[in-house]
Amino acid sequence: MKHLFYIMALLFSTINFAQNNALFEKGNTLYNQGRYNEAIDAYKTILDSKNHSAELYYNLGNAYYKLNEVAPSIYYYEKALQLAPNDADIKNNLAFAKNMTIDAIDAIPEGGVSKFIKSTTNYMTFDGWAKTSIVLVLCFVVLFLIYYFAYSTLRKRLAFMASMVSLSLLAIVLSLAFHKFNLDKSNKPAIVFSQESKVKAEPNLRSEEAFILHEGTKVQVLDTVKSWKKIKLPDGKTGWIPKEDIKAL
Incomplete structure (x- = not known):
């Protein structure tokens, strides 16, 4: 019975791999035809099956970049970079995508x-x-x-x-x-997905506004209080942002 289980598991994984490979090729074909939304759907179907790779995230980033969707393109390039930190193509395309962001934040220089x-x-x-x-x-x-x-x-x-x-x-x-x-x-990075988000000094709507962020900006999540996330910027500024305005990497 145990041997049958192993055989069935191997067969299922083989079929699943073949299906995902076919979906990946379909997504690439749709992308090359300029049908970016359909390509995204094909790539995301693979993600729904709990399979991911640097190539998959990279292609998703490219598709969103072609649609001028800043936050998703940066998000998926960052996901790809987590799996392939030395990939030059991912770094280059991420740099292009970041050029579309509004917020200019200077990082604190390191020793x-x-x-x-x-x-x-x-x-x-x-x-x-x-x-x-x-x-x-x-x-x-x-x-x-x-x-x-x-x-x-x-x-x-x-x-x-x-x-x-x-x-x-x-x-x-x-x-x-x-x-x-x-x-x-x-390291708990996140990307701002809201087109414009008002960051508060405290985790409530009544507190004063600390600063404003726009889509595509990368932040560090420090804490969570109910529906608020405490974030930190590369320049050291901190504040509280509604959790629905960001997406964790």
């Missing part, structure tokens, strides 16, 4: 060391750093075995030095992996 550590940490996803650490563990084990069983003094020396290098790199990669995990845990 040289902290900026370098952050950029290095964000070079890969947490999964990427974890996989790299596994590779380094295997390298260390193989090199240490070579060192242990080698008869030649030169070979022993080289294997030992290489194993120590692997171990040192492993320590660095593990540190970056944990740092990336903590960054992702504290």
